[in-house]
Amino acid sequence: MYPIIRVIKELIAHRNAAPISVTGTHTSTHRCWPQDIDYYFEMNNGRILTLLDLNRTVLAKRTGLLKVLRANNWGLTMAGVSVRYRRRIRPFEKFETKGRALCWDERFIYLEQVMIKANGETANQALYRSAVTGPNGIVPPALVLQQLGQDITTSPTPPEWVQNWIDADATRPWPPKILSEP
Template sequence: MYPFIRMTKEMIKHRNAPPLPLLGTHVSQHICWPWDIDMWMELNNGRTLTLYDLARIPLAQRTGLVKVLRDNRWGLTMAGASVRYRARVRAFQRIETHSRAVCWDERFLYLEQAMFDRKGTCCNHILYRSAVTGKGGIIPPSAVLAAMGLKETCPPMPEWVAAWIAADALRPWPPMQDAMQGTPAQDTLA
């Protein structure tokens, strides 16, 4: 079940936080509770994404995006993600999450988030492809920025973000069509 109470707590906690610029970093603190862990007694990989959600929505609130979404009856969705896990997060461990927008293109906004333990070790990092949606589909970031009253130009796209976008474009869609048609899949890793 989605942690609505925790999300409400985060929104209330950060409601009076100073506004952030579009590319500003939101920092939040979280605890890995027993209901966040898996059978190996560490933060479940799916729950990691939920904790990132708890940090990303206050980021959107502080940049003014949430107000624009409500005013225009737009939604916010994730259109892709790439996670790198490097250190375990155990039950009752405190973590600090850093969240920020990195850049955008004609359709998507790219966000990055990272969780750090108390020693400053990065436990995991995620790159998201996010989209603002309306009745007609995806709202271009340029229109979203205009609705926010911003005239910012996109910073140069980091090479690692561009490489992820290019690699993801090579991914077949819909997936596993060869397996569904009875043809054995080719091992492309060999």
């Protein structure tokens, strides 16, 4: 079940947080609860993605994106993700989630998110490809930025590792070809 109570808590906790620029970083604090764990007694990888979603929701609020989405009847979708898991998050551990937009191209916005344990260790990192959608498909990020009233006219240069992911993903066949067993 989607953690609606956590969404409400995050929106209330950050209701008076200062607005941030489109490339600003939003930080949220969480705890690993028993409903977050799997049978290995650690945070389930699916729950990690859900908690990253919570961070992106407040990030979108603080940048003004949620208002723009509502005003234009647009939606927000994730079009791809690459996650690197490095440290377990155990029950009742406290951790921070940080999220920010890194760059964009003519169709997508690329977001970086990390979870950092209380001891300073980075537990995981995710690179998301996000898109704003409207009745006619993907809304160009340039139009979204214009609606946000942002002064940014060009994207920051993607870090090399992000560009490598973009380039590699462009070679991936779509639709996928499912191989049959021999």
